[in-house]
Amino acid sequence: MELLRGAALLLLVAAVCWAQQDQGCTCAKNKRTSNCIGNDTGCWCTSIGSEVSVRCDKLTSKCLLMKAEMAGSKSGRREKPKHAYVDNDGIYDPDCENSGIFKARQCNGTSCWCVNTAGARRTEKSDADLQCSELVRTSWIIIETKHSERSTAVDASRLKESIKNEFKERYSLDPKYISDVVYENPYITIELKQNVSQKSAQDVDIADVAYYFEKDVKGDSLIQSGTLNINISGEPLKFDQALIYYVDEKPPEFSMKRLTAGVIAVIVVVILAIVAGIIVLVITRKRRGKYEKAEAKEMNEMQRELNP
Structure with a gap:
């Protein structure tokens, strides 16, 4: 029993x-x-x-989030660091490692390019023979955003503390990775810094945090419950936009080919205008010299006639 x-x-x-x-x-x-x-x-x-x-x-890695989004789809401010750049390509269907990080080389049809750990393109687009030797780490991310009109002023010191607390609560980001928060009404610059030696296995990646924040600002939150909630003086801080700059541990490898046709056309027009100006200046000086020589000759002849 x-x-x-x-x-x-x-x-x-x-x-x-x-x-x-x-x-x-x-x-x-x-x-x-x-x-x-x-x-x-x-x-x-x-x-x-x-x-x-x-x-x-x-937080889920940015690479897996971008891949999920593609699977569900039908298709004031301070000078930035020298090598800071914006991801102008937008979302694409990425290749991810099993761990969730981006593969160093990404391709779309016959075009391939190299990316950083944030998935942003850091080289020119090339053919399928392109080789990407390593996945370069993005160790510094600059988030540039601005808030909408408010009835109360924003206290810069309280803003920094509120952002650190909300990023820790909502994105599990250790406050030590928020190196600075700069306020220039209405612009807010949030700097995230995290090199490979600082990041432990338990730490979230700053690239993932920046992506989650960008989605929150755009009203396309990836988190099930609650919304981004930063209050200053009892009034919620509402963000209008977010622009993300990436600074990698190695400089990006872009060239003049990255410039758009419109920008190149403007550069050509400016150069032609400068050349035309130089030509006009040279011709004007030559004519002035000839006139001055003729005037001097006439004066000498008049003096000889007055003094026979």
Whole structure:
């Protein structure tokens, strides 16, 4: 009898564990997931578009988020550092490693290019023979945003503290990675710095944080519950836009080919205008010289006539 009771108890425990392991859950940090399963380690879901399992109490990598977005789609300020650049290509369907990070080389049809750890293109587009020797780390991200009109003034010192607290609460970013917050009404510049030696396995990547923030500002939040909530003097701070600059550990490899046809046309017009100006100046000086010589000759002849 005791043996039967023990077996029944064991079956009951196994059934409870099985039920807990297969319990459905909601991915708190990523809306673009499916097949969510909760177990004793938390909620795990499949990232749409890549079939990679992600842990839902942490930020999902930017590469997997971009891939999920493509799978679901139909198709005041301070001078920036010398090598800072903006990702002008927008979203694309990226190739991701199993760990979720970007592969160093990305391709779209017959065009290929190299990217940084934020997935931003850092070389010219080339053919399929392009080789990318390494995934260069983005160690400095500059977020430039601005707030809408307010009835109360913004206290710069309180703003910095509020942003650090909200980034820690919402994105799990350690405040030490927010190196500076500069306020120039209405512009706000948030600087994130994180080199490879600083980042531990438990730390979120600043590239992922910047992407989540950009989505929050655009009203396309990836987080299930709540919204970006930064209050200054009891009034919510509403953001109008966000522009992200990337500074890599190695300078990008762009050339003049990166300039658009319109920019090149403007440069050509300016150069032609300068050349034309130089030509006019040279001709004018030559004519003036001839006139001065003729005038001097006439004066000499007049003096000889007056003094025979």
